[in-house]
Amino acid sequence: xxxxxxxxxxxxxxxxxxxxxxxxxxxxxxxxxxxxxxxxxxxxxxxxxxxxxxxxxxxxxxxxxxxxxxxxxxxxxxxxxxxxxxxxxxxxxxxxxxxxxxxxxxxxxxxxxxxxxxxxxxxxxxxxxxxxxxxxxxxxxxxxxxxxxxxxxxxxxxxxxxxxxxxxxxxxxxxxxxxxxxxxxxxxxxxxxxxxxxx
Amino acid sequence: xxxxxxxxxxxxxxxxxxxxxxxxxxxxxxxxxxxxxxxxxxxxxxxxxxxxxxxxxxxxxxxxxxxxxxxxxxxxxxxxxxxxxxxxxxxxxxxxxxxxxxxxxxxxxxxxxxxxxxxxxxxxxxxxxxxxxxxxxx
Numbered sequence: 001x002x003x004x005x006x007x008x009x010x011x012x013x014x015x016x017x018x019x020x021x022x023x024x025x026x027x028x029x030x031x032x033x034x035x036x037x038x039x040x041x042x043x044x045x046x047x048x049x050x051x052x053x054x055x056x057x058x059x060x061x062x063x064x065x066x067x068x069x070x071x072x073x074x075x076x077x078x079x080x081x082x083x084x085x086x087x088x089x090x091x092x093x094x095x096x097x098x099x100x101x102x103x104x105x106x107x108x109x110x111x112x113x114x115x116x117x118x119x120x121x122x123x124x125x126x127x128x129x130x131x132x133x134x135x136x137x138x139x140x141x142x143x144x145x146x147x148x149x150x151x152x153x154x155x156x157x158x159x160x161x162x163x164x165x166x167x168x169x170x171x172x173x174x175x176x177x178x179x180x181x182x183x184x185x186x187x188x189x190x191x192x193x194x195x196x197x198x199x
Numbered sequence: 200x201x202x203x204x205x206x207x208x209x210x211x212x213x214x215x216x217x218x219x220x221x222x223x224x225x226x227x228x229x230x231x232x233x234x235x236x237x238x239x240x241x242x243x244x245x246x247x248x249x250x251x252x253x254x255x256x257x258x259x260x261x262x263x264x265x266x267x268x269x270x271x272x273x274x275x276x277x278x279x280x281x282x283x284x285x286x287x288x289x290x291x292x293x294x295x296x297x298x299x300x301x302x303x304x305x306x307x308x309x310x311x312x313x314x315x316x317x318x319x320x321x322x323x324x325x326x327x328x329x330x331x332x333x334x335x336x337x
Binding site: 036040069072073076077078079080081082084085088115119120166167 | 245249251252253254255277278281282284285286288289
């Protein structure tokens with residue numbers, strides 16, 4: 001069973017990972033985006049950890065909803081409402097249980113990913129975070145480690161794709177050959193599950 | 200206190216740029232002519248004045264123009280659109296009867312402002328702003 005401490009560790013590990021990789025995310029966002037993905041997410045996740053310490057929500061659902069809300073209000077770019085919606089919807093789907101099973105987490109994340117697709121209008125193959133998140137959800141039923149590997153593969157697989165959403169889509173064919181920063185940060189978020197579980 | 204704007208639909212302009220949001224609001228007011236104009240507020244850029252979108256500024260702007268007749272929000276691009284839609288999905292972040300209006304930013308803002316200033320309802324304001332898409336410049 002996964003308790004509130006697990007979800008707190010997940011968010012903390014994600015924040016640490018975004019901190020470590022912020023420059024790389026921004027570098028990926030330079031050729032095809034507006035070169036702020038790393039710094040925006042860093043600001044957002046730092047706010048998440050600060051708020052979680054201060055408010056100490058005690059259920060998995062409340063932790064993710066609070067984190068999502070922080071991301072929407074602090075990121076300042078499109079990744080804010082997208083990741084915010086992902087976490088908030090996942091948190092809502094978990095309800096107010098004090099512990100959840102891995103299967104419940106998988107189902108909830110799937111709801112979160114569906115909400116992100118509805119909000120941004122992106123589908124797999126559009127060179128967005130969805131290209132990492134959809135394979136990750138499919139692999140979550142196996143293990144966190146499998147999900148992390150699937151997300152990473154999905155992120156790398158965005159390199160040959162042409163962007164069809166967001167700022168990169170204005171570049172047309174020139175967006176080909178670059179790894180999508182959103183898919184890359186999504187892979188970090190999923191990899192943080194492995195860290196949180198100590199798997 | 201009465202400023203003549205009771206029952207007028209409020210308008211919020213959300214842009215990545217504080218200057219763009221402010222400037223389009225000023226333009227829309229100027230083109231709405233004399234007399235009472237609908238309440239309009241700009242929510243441009245981030246809280247610290249940078250480029251981007253702030254959900255805080257959007258919520259505050261919407262609250263400031265709400266007179267009970269509804270609020271029409273126009274957005275420019277990307278995160279502005281996604282932030283407003285995410286706030287609407289949240290349910291209690293924006294005044295009741297708030298809509299994200301699908302319209303070109305400048306032309307839509309003028310159409311929305313002129314229409315709202317006549318006392319038209321939210322649906323009419325939304326329709327007028329959306330119609331700005333069909334005005335071709337060729």
